[in-house]
Amino acid sequence: MAVKLPGLCLLLLVLLGLSWAKKHPCPIFAKSCEECIQSGPECGWCTKYTNTHCNTVKYLQRAGCRNHHIYNPQGSLQILQNYSSSDTADGSSLFLQPQQVSLHLRPAVSQSFPLTISTPTDQPITELTLETSEVPAGINITFSSVQRGSPLMMQVNVEAAGCPNTSDSVNQNQTGPWSIQITPRGFTVSLKLEITLQCRCSCTQHRQEKSPDCNGFGSLVCGRCYCEKNLAGSRCQLLSDEFLTRDERHCRRDETKPLCSGRGTCVEGTCQCNRRPNPAEGYSGAFCECSNFDCPYHNNSICGGNGRCECGKCICDPLWTGESCECSMDTTSCLAKNQQVCNGRGFCECGACRCTDPKFSGPTCEECPFCPGRCTALHNCVECWVSGLGPSRCASECGQYNVTMVATHDELYDPKKMPNLCKFWFKDLCSLFFAVPFPGQSTIPALLQCDQPDPASRFSFSFADV
Structure with a gap:
């Protein structure tokens, strides 16, 4: 099969007839x-014994x-041979x-690498061919032009659509490695690709028979118990003939409560909690009785933004x-x-x-409206205003x-609005009152008031002090 290089993106889909598993959550x-x-x-997959094995890494x-117990391969690329053109004698x-x-x-995780093609000026490249013997269906190879001319710079992208169906016996080699030759048409020089699919888990090679995590009645493989005959449960703790009647009892807090608190599914006597649309929210606990989002709010934030929610309670x-x-x-x-303070x-x-002192008030309990001396403290302010100097001149006195x-x-x-009344002598024959x-x-x-005053009152005093 030939794919023309001048196109911006060249796609090769090799079809050999194998069926692949469909992607799903x-x-x-x-x-x-x-x-x-x-x-x-x-x-x-969590390879340590736990109630939940398969989920997203974040969950x-x-x-x-822990991270070292999570198996989540993302593929790898290794350059095995990479000589430069200067190393060859024939230019x-x-x-x-x-x-x-x-x-x-x-599967569904692509790997990319650059490919440089140097050619004699009298022999332009027009096409690439791929030899794809013994390669399963679903391997997609695309090319994109990075730099034209000589040398020609290409980007090679390789992706597997999925893993082969293990029930298909046409090809016994399910995961590789397979070899693919990328060869420019008219030349014998080629690039060799060795492709292996990551469809199996390395932890399956470490099988622990009669594991204590399985109560000694099962094999622990990748953190999951595979029970002996007539036994069941996540830890092989139940007799299989009792399992159908007993498992639900292990998923209820008591007989009056719903299975898994109505927030999960009972599987072999163990609650598997439901996933929330918001990945940051979740249920937990043996009966899915806890949540990390059902807590009091303050200022439109859970736990006021000053703590975390654990089992419906704020931990500040x-x-x-x-x-x-x-x-x-x-x-x-x-x-x-x-x-x-x-x-x-x-x-x-x-x-x-x-x-706590009823005479004091204010943001820091420093204001004392009934304390002696308030009249004297405000006298200069009031006198400044009464003298007609105005707010700009009296700002330093009045605040x-x-x-x-x-x-x-x-x-x-x-008296219901003002704590006390003050009286001072003001200029000739005038009395100044203020609250x-x-x-x-x-x-x-x-x-x-500028009426004839009582001579005995020709001094400053406060009604609050008498």
């Missing part, structure tokens, strides 16, 4: 390692199978580099607590100006102060406060 109930890895390149890792003949390549192919990260890990144990936000007058809870002038005492003071705001309030109402 990872079968979690696969009976053998071979059945598992042949189902798709994403499927791996097996989450289930507790007038065609030259291929490399000369020999060995490929181990996992350090410095976080609470049912949904919503409460920070960091006291930085509770430090007062004196560097005491909540000014020594409260305790820090979830990053906020809870004041966040705004002073609003009122006309009557009824507007000035409401101290509660924490969180920014407006200070003030009243200026």
